Structure formats: C-alpha cells, structure tokens
Amino acid sequence: MLFTDLGLAPAILTAVAEQGYQTPTPIQQKTIPVILQGKDVLGGAQTGTGKTAAFTLPILQMLQEEAKPLQPKQVRCLILTPTRELAVQVADNVAAYARHLPLRTAVFYGGVSVNPQLEQAALGLDILIATPGRLLDHLHQQSISLYQLEVLVLDEADRMLDMGFIHDIKRIMAKLPEKRQTLFFSATFSNDIKALADTLLNEPVLVEVAKANSASAQVEQLAFRVDSQRKRELISEVIGKRNWQQVLIFSRTKFGADRLSKQLQQDGIDAQAIHGDKSQGHRTKVLQDFKAGKLRVLVATDVAARGLDIEDLPIVVNFDLPHQAEDYVHRIGRTGRAGKFGLAVTLVTPDDLWMLKEIELLIKQVITQQVLPGYEHDPRFNHSSKGTHKSAEEQEASQVKKKLSNNRKLSIEKSKLRAIALGKKRAQ
Numbered sequence: 001m002l003f004t005d006l007g008l009a010p011a012i013l014t015a016v017a018e019q020g021y022q023t024p025t026p027i028q029q030k031t032i033p034v035i036l037q038g039k040d041v042l043g044g045a046q047t048g049t050g051k052t053a054a055f056t057l058p059i060l061q062m063l064q065e066e067a068k069p070l071q072p073k074q075v076r077c078l079i080l081t082p083t084r085e086l087a088v089q090v091a092d093n094v095a096a097y098a099r100h101l102p103l104r105t106a107v108f109y110g111g112v113s114v115n116p117q118l119e120q121a122a123l124g125l126d127i128l129i130a131t132p133g134r135l136l137d138h139l140h141q142q143s144i145s146l147y148q149l150e151v152l153v154l155d156e157a158d159r160m161l162d163m164g165f166i167h168d169i170k171r172i173m174a175k176l177p178e179k180r181q182t183l184f185f186s187a188t189f190s191n192d193i194k195a196l197a198d199t200l201l202n203e204p205v206l207v208e209v210a211k212a213n214s215a216s217a218q219v220e221q222l223a224f225r226v227d228s229q230r231k232r233e234l235i236s237e238v239i240g241k242r243n244w245q246q247v248l249i250f251s252r253t254k255f256g257a258d259r260l261s262k263q264l265q266q267d268g269i270d271a272q273a274i275h276g277d278k279s280q281g282h283r284t285k286v287l288q289d290f291k292a293g294k295l296r297v298l299v300a301t302d303v304a305a306r307g308l309d310i311e312d313l314p315i316v317v318n319f320d321l322p323h324q325a326e327d328y329v330h331r332i333g334r335t336g337r338a339g340k341f342g343l344a345v346t347l348v349t350p351d352d353l354w355m356l357k358e359i360e361l362l363i364k365q366v367i368t369q370q371v372l373p374g375y376e377h378d379p380r381f382n383h384s385s386k387g388t389h390k391s392a393e394e395q396e397a398s399q400v401k402k403k404l405s406n407n408r409k410l411s412i413e414k415s416k417l418r419a420i421a422l423g424k425k426r427a428q
C-alpha cells in the first residue's frame with residue numbers, strides 16, 4: 001500500500017514525502033481509513049510504530065476538508081499526552097505534516113509562562129496538543145473552550161493512568177461534547193485502561209499492530225548478570241570498550257540518574273541526566289544535544305524518558321530494572337523503531353531476578369543472560385538491603401515505591417507470586 005492509496009490531500013502527501021516516508025507503516029495502513037470514516041478507534045500500538053502519523057494525517061485531512069473560520073478560544077481537535085516531552089514531540093510531528101495547510105496548531109504544557117498560550121488560545125485552534133494539568137488550568141480560566149471539539153486523541157493512555165491523571169482526565173471529559181470522534185491509544189491494556197476506554201469510546205474499531213505487551217522483534221535483548229555494587233563499573237567499561245554512541249540509560253530514581261551521569265563523566269564519558277526535578281530548559285537542551293549526537297549518554301527516569309522520539313536510537317540500557325514489567329516494554333521501545341534494529345541491555349543483580357522473570361512472562365520471550373569476564377558473582381557482596389544502612393539512593397527508591405498506586409503495588413505482588421509459581425514449576 002502507498003500513501004497515495006489512502007485518499008489524503010496533495011498538501012499532506014507532499015509533507016509526508018518531505019519527511020522521507022516511503023510507505024505507510026502497518027498501524028497507518030489500518031488506522032487511517034478507519035479514522036477517515038469518522039469512527040472511534042481503540043489503538044494498541046507501541047511507540048515507534050508510526051502511530052503519531054497514523055492519527056495525525058487523517059485528522060489533518062478531515063480538518064482541512066471542512067476548513068472553517070475559527071472562533072476565539074475554539075479548539076477543533078485536542079491531543080492529550082501524559083508528558084511535556086511527548087507533547088512537544090507530537091506537536092513537532094503535527095507541524096511537519098501540516099506545514100502546507102492553513103491550520104492553526106499549538107502545544108500547551110506546564111512549567112512555562114501561560115501568556116503566549118493565552119494569545120494562541122484567544123485566536124482559536126484547529127489542533128491543540130496538551131498535557132492534562134495545563135489544559136485544566138486553561139479550562140478553569142476559560143481561556144479555551146472545548147464545547148465545539150470535533151476530535152479527541154488520548155495518546156499513551158496507559159502512561160496517563162500510571163502518572164495519576166485519571167481525575168484530570170475525567171474533569172476534562174466533563175467539558176467535551178457528547179458528539180465527537182475519539183481516538184484512544186495505549187501500548188498496554190490493563191483493566192483500568194479498558195474501563196477508561198469503555199467510558200470514552202463509542203463502538204470503537206480495534207486496531208492493533210504489535211500484540212500489546214510484546215517487545216519489538218527488531219530489538220536484540222540481552223541481560224548482563226552483575227553484582228549491584230559493580231553495575232556502574234560494568235556499564236562504563238562496556239560503553240567505552242564497545243564504543244557505544246548515543247546510549248539511553250534508564251535509572252529507577254532521580255538521585256540514581258544524577259549520580260550515574262556524574263560517575264560516567266568522571267570516567268570520561270559525556271553523560272547528562274534528565275528527570276522531573278530538572279528545569280524544562282535543561283531537559284530541552286539535553287534532549288536536543290542527545291538527538292543531534294552531541295551527547296553520548298542520556299540517563300533518564302521512566303517519566304522523563306516517556307515519549308522521547310530519537311530517530312535511529314541504537315542502544316537502550318536498563319541500569320536498574322523498572323518498577324513494573326510493562327515499563328520494560330516502553331523502555332526498549334525507544335530503540336528498534338520504524339524498522340531499524342536496536343539493542344536493549346539490562347543489568348541484572350541477583351535481587352532483580354524475580355523481576356526479570358516477570359518481564360519474560362509478560363513479553364513471552366526468554367532474555368539471554370550473560371556474565372561478562374571479570375564480573376562473576378562475588379559471594380562477599382551482600383545483596384539484600386535488609387538490616388543494613390540505607391544509602392540516599394535506596395531511601396529515594398523506597399520513597400518512590402511508597403508512592404506507587406495501589407494498583408501497581410498489587411501488580412507487583414501478583415508478579416512476585418507468579419514468579420514464585422514459575423520458579424516452583426521449573427524446579428519440579
């Protein structure tokens with residue numbers, strides 16, 4: 001199938017060609033015709049599948065077909081994203097695909113001055129990309145109005161719930177007209193996600209590309225067994241010896257991200273950290289440098305890394321395992337995008353083995369484990385933190401854990417039980 005088979009306007013096809021896209025990706029082939037028919041969509045798609053264009057291109061087509069003068073504060077299409085980074089990334093894509101169309105678009109997120117946003121809102125918008133908190137501020141101030149909304153997109157809905165946005169989403173939904181088209185995308189489908197989708201969608205068409213909760217076949221996955229005390233040494237050595245460039249490293253905590261980036265710098269590896277405590281300016285600058293290949297290693301927490309779209313990212317490292325198995329899928333989805341091959345390396349300490357098993361159960365794949373020469377287990381290391389003095393990082397980790405929602409706690413408990421059951425089964 002070609003883009004020209006999809007019934008898109010020449011101005012959109014030109015923009016797509018300028019992006020260098022040759023053929024529509026599977027999610028684009030399946031989703032674009034359904035959206036053009038005006039139907040609601042429940043999309044199960046990982047990042048990296050081309051889902052942004054899958055919903056943006058038909059939206060542009062519909063908006064330009066029925067181009068109308070905008071009323072002040074009016075919004076015709078709202079795209080909700082969980083994080084600022086994803087909002088900016090989606091907005092960049094929308095701007096690229098809409099560059100030959102006379103449509104007004106804007107992106108609103110928190111942490112920056114509201115004044116430019118007020119000016120943009122006052123003129124009315126064909127497309128608004130926004131994070132929930134800042135959008136609610138605008139709704140309270142009545143600087144925008146959603147009552148004429150035609151299309152709603154919820155992008156990365158699973159992450160919105162993980163980040164505790166459910167109440168914000170419900171408040172926003174209360175301001176939307178009943179008659180609208182809704183497009184709902186999520187990489188994973190928990191019961192909470194299904195319940196939310198049920199309340200928002202009207203007879204949706206289910207579009208799934210990669211099976212939800214599955215990892216891309218384009219990503220080679222490896223686990224390096226290592227004692228936790230030697231993780232930093234190992235990763236520093238591997239990055240240097242294997243001459244890895246453009247490495248995205250996931251840290252479980254903000255403190256850990258800062259500490260690891262400093263230690264890598266001390267080892268002569270150019271590294272920076274991004275997380276929720278860093279200013280928006282810092283995050284944007286670091287991300288730009290990393291994307292441009294000027295920064296070798298980016299250390300990020302899950303929240304900060306969500307939605308990062310870095311073309312051709314070759315390597316993702318899980319320095320720490322995630323809190324929940326689903327995050328592993330999101331993390332390694334940063335590489336192996338749009339048909340390219342990628343490498344995902346996970347450092348696994350003896351204490352992490354249960355979570356590795358949980359991940360393997362989720363992705364239905366066994367991850368190859370290796371012990372690198374010189375990093376064999378040293379029994380003198382005590383891996384349990386029970387009864388020992390907690391480092392600042394461990395304290396932050398336990399605080400982060402406490403903040404986990406009941407759901408997540410439950411899922412971890414369930415994971416443990418399943419891992420124990422699996423262990424028993426294997427032992428039999």
Ligand code: AMP
Nearest residue numbers: 021023024025047048049050051052338
């Ligand atoms: P997404 O899943 O929307 O984050 O997109 C992942 C990456 O795929 C982005 O870098 C897009 O620019 C790229 N992309 C989207 N559609 C296509 C296509 N049809 N052909 C090649 N690359 C694409």
